[in-house]
Amino acid sequence: MLDNWTFIGLFLLMAAIFPGVPIILQSLILGPKKSNPVKNSVYECGIETVGDTWVQFKVQYYIFALVFVVFDVETVFLFPFAVAFNAVSLFAVFEVTLFILILVAGLVYVWRKGALEWV
Amino acid sequence: MDFLKDPVAFIAKVLSDLLAAFLPAPVVSVLLLIVGVVVVASFSLVLPLFLIWFERRVVGYMQDRLGPNRVGPEGLLQTIADAIKLMIKEDITPYGADKVVYNISPVLAVIAVISMWAVVPFAHNIIGTDLNVGALYIVSVGSLGTLAIMLGGWASNNKYALLGAFRTVAQLVSYEVPMILSLLVPVLLARSMGLNDIVKAQDVWFIFLAPVAAFIFFTTSVAEVGRTPFDLLEAESEIVAGFHIEYSGMKFGMFFVAEFLHAFTVGALTAVLFLGGWRGPGAETYPLLGVVYFMIKAFGGYFFVILMRAALPRIRIDHMLDLNWKFLTPLALGAIVVIALADKAMEPWLQTLQPGIAPWARGGVLLLANLLLVLVTYLLLSNSARRMRRAAERGASGGDGAGHHDEHHEEAPAAPAHGEAHTAPAH
Numbered sequence: 027m028l029d030n031w032t033f034i035g036l037f038l039l040m041a042a043i044f045p046g047v048p049i050i051l052q053s054l055i056l057g058p059k060k061s062n063p064v065k066n067s068v069y070e071c072g073i074e075t076v077g078d079t080w081v082q083f084k085v086q087y088y089i090f091a092l093v094f095v096v097f098d099v100e101t102v103f104l105f106p107f108a109v110a111f112n113a114v115s116l117f118a119v120f121e122v123t124l125f126i127l128i129l130v131a132g133l134v135y136v137w138r139k140g141a142l143e144w145v
Numbered sequence: 146m147d148f149l150k151d152p153v154a155f156i157a158k159v160l161s162d163l164l165a166a167f168l169p170a171p172v173v174s175v176l177l178l179i180v181g182v183v184v185v186a187s188f189s190l191v192l193p194l195f196l197i198w199f200e201r202r203v204v205g206y207m208q209d210r211l212g213p214n215r216v217g218p219e220g221l222l223q224t225i226a227d228a229i230k231l232m233i234k235e236d237i238t239p240y241g242a243d244k245v246v247y248n249i250s251p252v253l254a255v256i257a258v259i260s261m262w263a264v265v266p267f268a269h270n271i272i273g274t275d276l277n278v279g280a281l282y283i284v285s286v287g288s289l290g291t292l293a294i295m296l297g298g299w300a301s302n303n304k305y306a307l308l309g310a311f312r313t314v315a316q317l318v319s320y321e322v323p324m325i326l327s328l329l330v331p332v333l334l335a336r337s338m339g340l341n342d343i344v345k346a347q348d349v350w351f352i353f354l355a356p357v358a359a360f361i362f363f364t365t366s367v368a369e370v371g372r373t374p375f376d377l378l379e380a381e382s383e384i385v386a387g388f389h390i391e392y393s394g395m396k397f398g399m400f401f402v403a404e405f406l407h408a409f410t411v412g413a414l415t416a417v418l419f420l421g422g423w424r425g426p427g428a429e430t431y432p433l434l435g436v437v438y439f440m441i442k443a444f445g446g447y448f449f450v451i452l453m454r455a456a457l458p459r460i461r462i463d464h465m466l467d468l469n470w471k472f473l474t475p476l477a478l479g480a481i482v483v484i485a486l487a488d489k490a491m492e493p494w495l496q497t498l499q500p501g502i503a504p505w506a507r508g509g510v511l512l513l514a515n516l517l518l519v520l521v522t523y524l525l526l527s528n529s530a531r532r533m534r535r536a537a538e539r540g541a542s543g544g545d546g547a548g549h550h551d552e553h554h555e556e557a558p559a560a561p562a563h564g565e566a567h568t569a570p571a572h
Binding site for chain 2: 030032036042056067086093097098110115123126137
């Protein structure tokens, strides 16, 4: 078990090194370095950028992220149930169905509130 | 130890015998682990060089042109030429960008995709590491990719990139919900989260036991990659290139590599979870044959992703969200309930059957249950489509909870499409 996670740890390290090396190689050694203010300016469709980029944005995106968090956390609770499926009785499956129905109730609530509409 | 029976153990034994002459035993075992890591990781990083060529050729033929065919035999070295070109480009960081986040983002995108390959089984004894929570691991490292795109778009100090990052929140984050829910179904059928155990449990391929879940998993995974028809986050014709608009040189190249490898990973994961992975005649005795079977299935899935990209137009953002929240999510919940109940309810019946017939009987019943779910879904969908069409014909008046009647086409799924009709909200 510990071996597995050592492997994963080394793998993540390697996965960071592999893309990291070419990027550093290009930006520090191989690529030319002749920057000027015009070249470094932000891309825009033909005109100068107006105003700040990091502005207030639509609350809609935030609502979707919130709904996601609720669903994601509750879904993770279902995974242990799936692994222990051999051990649970039919009654327990009904209980899990109830749990999923509570999830559905949350979805229906969000739906009826109009939070899923793109406005 | 035979090479054909267990290639990994054979090579490990040869290497450790070789190294044991110079080094103490613990150092040798660590070195072997590192060799394994390097082999799997470099396989998954070299693979995109081939994938990019493959996709460009296939899309080329779909559009009645040849695609890259000059550099090397059949253009196979085109990707390497492109990589060299990217390597000698100037590295540009736009004015006002958040430097740390801007530079971390492409690396994070690649990490997210490569690390999935640590648990993918190539054959029953050729696997990076057989993690007992493999399915959860896939979900958790996979969602790092979403983060990378969001960070890259935000840090670029560009309005198009910011729009791309916003769309990421709406799309990638939303589609993760039905993806995880449909991933639960193979876990439920195999009673294990280890990917190798899931493959071993597929006496009958899970695509026949749970076609609905397979469909949802494949669709949402394609959306997670951000491929056409779900490429709203980079949409060349709307927001130029979305989140990677300001990236140049190798940093752009890394986003590119991550996208292509992720598309192939979708094919590979679909193969592992629903198409029987490395299983096939003779794969138990000769693992290398299992690798061949796995690769054929994975490339089949990848080919389907490419065909979707070449054939379908981009989906509109409100349709995209409706498809996810009002169709795929309720359907995934319904699939879980139907499969859990059917599988548990027929357990006593299966025990009375002969062991040879039992898996097929189970498969048949589950397939029937799934077809029933599809039928109910279809009836609900056509019903709500008819209602929306009538409302559109009457003219857009008296907007109720659904809203936007005039904008919906009839195929826009807006019905609660899970197995239990009594939980459906009334509009």
